[in-house]
Amino acid sequence: MSDCPEPASRPSMAELLLLPEHDRNLVLWIQRQHRCPLDKIQVFLQQSRATTLQHLRRLQDQGYLEAIPDTGNNPTYRARFAPQQLPQQRSTLSWVLEDAGEDSSPSLD
Numbered sequence: 001m002s003d004c005p006e007p008a009s010r011p012s013m014a015e016l017l018l019l020p021e022h023d024r025n026l027v028l029w030i031q032r033q034h035r036c037p038l039d040k041i042q043v044f045l046q047q048s049r050a051t052t053l054q055h056l057r058r059l060q061d062q063g064y065l066e067a068i069p070d071t072g073n074n075p076t077y078r079a080r081f082a083p084q085q086l087p088q089q090r091s092t093l094s095w096v097l098e099d100a101g102e103d104s105s106p107s108l109d
Contacts, residue, residue, distance in 0.1 A: 016028075016064065016081070019064070023055075023059060023064075026041075026044070026045065026055070026059070027059060027064045027065065027079050028079075029044060030065065030077055030078065030079050031078075031079035031081075034078065035068060035076050035077070035078050036076065036077055036078070037074050037075070037076045037077075038052065038053070038056070038074050038075050038076070038077070039074050041056065041077065056077060060077075063080060064079065064080060064081075065077050065078070065079060065080060066078055066079075066080040
């Protein structure tokens with residue numbers, strides 16, 4: 001488990017754009033890896049283990065990263081985003097009316 005409490009809500013991809021470029025690039029890189037161990041992130045950042053952990057904890061506190069429970073001393077991280085909102089599906093009734101040749105949209109008379 002993580003040492004940090006889980007944030008109440010996951011940030012959106014739009015909120016990711018508000019991060020400084022360095023942080024945004026790191027989160028996107030981790031997302032492309034799906035799951036990324038600390039040692040690999042440390043090589044990517046070219047920083048010490050302590051500095052890398054501080055950086056990851058800050059992004060984790062902000063909700064952008066999640067530590068995957070691990071018993072070893074090389075924790076694994078993954079990006080954490082809110083699910084994207086899908087367009088609202090049309091109701092079954094609108095499909096039936098359309099198939100019957102009736103217009104289900106309100107008239108503007």
